[in-house]
Amino acid sequence: MNAYEELRYMSDQGVATLVFNRPERLNAWTPTLERELRDALRAAQADESVRCIVLTGAGRAFCAGMDMEVLQRAPASPAATQEASDDDSQQRYGYFWDIDKPLIAAINGPASGVGLCLALFCDLRYVVADAKLSFPYARRGLAAEHGIAWLLPRLVGPMACADLLFTGRTFLGAEADQLGLARALPADGFLEHVQAQARDIAQLSSPRSVRVMKRQLLEARYQTLGQATRAADAAVAACRGTEDFKEGVAHFLEKRAPRFTGR
Incomplete structure (x- = not known):
């Protein structure tokens, strides 16, 4: 495992935990942290012992957004460097969707701007009930970034999305729970x-099943019900001869913990 400057990587019992590690700056986003996160996710994806990935922040924050010192040094027209492809995985944080293992955002404290965007690209989101959250773009003279004007309304609905984006207001984890954006704890x-x-996902769910279902959820965004049903029928048929299907039946009948191989 590479030694990181602004990220910590831990792995235990099938779960890799990636920790944004700039607590003195509320884990504010930097190019270094972005490079290290991409590398760490690639490493977790390649590690067969890892079956689930958790993203969280060191100290009292998840990620306070772009480090303002970095933002001040940014070029006036950053859009010129953005990817031209319409392929989802080629977008700034679309590579999250190339990870076929569950990604869980553990929002342990304040999350704003790009920090909250990252959480939207995860499969599951948990948040501290009193954590302060915001999409502050309207209050910074910016537009909604990284495709969240497409993603956020699919999570919370168009009107709630417009409220959060147009006002740029701070809301709490408890409200995020009510909106369906995250589960508050x-x-x-x-x-x-x-x-x-x-760990429950890593130890009790078939890695192959989770991979297939994650792909189904992503593809269903662009499918009709008929297309999704036909794809599901084909996916279920393909499960029948797999090791994980046989183990899924065997451990249930034998009343023991599963020993899934992911094959």
Whole structure:
């Protein structure tokens, strides 16, 4: 595992935990942190012992958004460097969707701007109930970035999305729970609870099934019900001869813990 400057990587019981590690700056986003996160996700994807990935922040914050010192040094027209492809995986954080293992955002404290965008690209989101969250673009003279004007309304609905984006207001984790954006949990024992949920997925769910279902959820965004149903029928048929399907039946009948191989 590479030694990182602004990220910590830990792996235990099938769960890789990636920690944004700039607590003195509330884990504000930098190019270094971005490079290291991409590298760490690639490493977790390649590690067969890892079956679930948790993203969280060191100290009292998840990620306070772009480091303002970095933002001040940014070129006036950054859009000129953005990817020209319409392929989802080629977008700035679209590579999150290339990871075929569950990605869980453990929002342990304040999250704003790009920090909250990252969480939207994860499969599951848990948040401390009193964490302060915001999409502050309207209050910075910016537009909604990284495709979240497409993604956020699919999570919370068009009107709630417009409210959060147009006002740029701060809202709490408890409201994020009400909107369906994240599941709120008490601060006491927060990360331990999220990691326990991740271990349940890692140890009790078939890695192959989870890979297939993650792909189904992504593809269903662009499918009709008929297309999704036909794809599901083909996916279920393909499961029948797999090791994980046989083990899924065997451990249920034998009343024991599963020993899934992911094949």
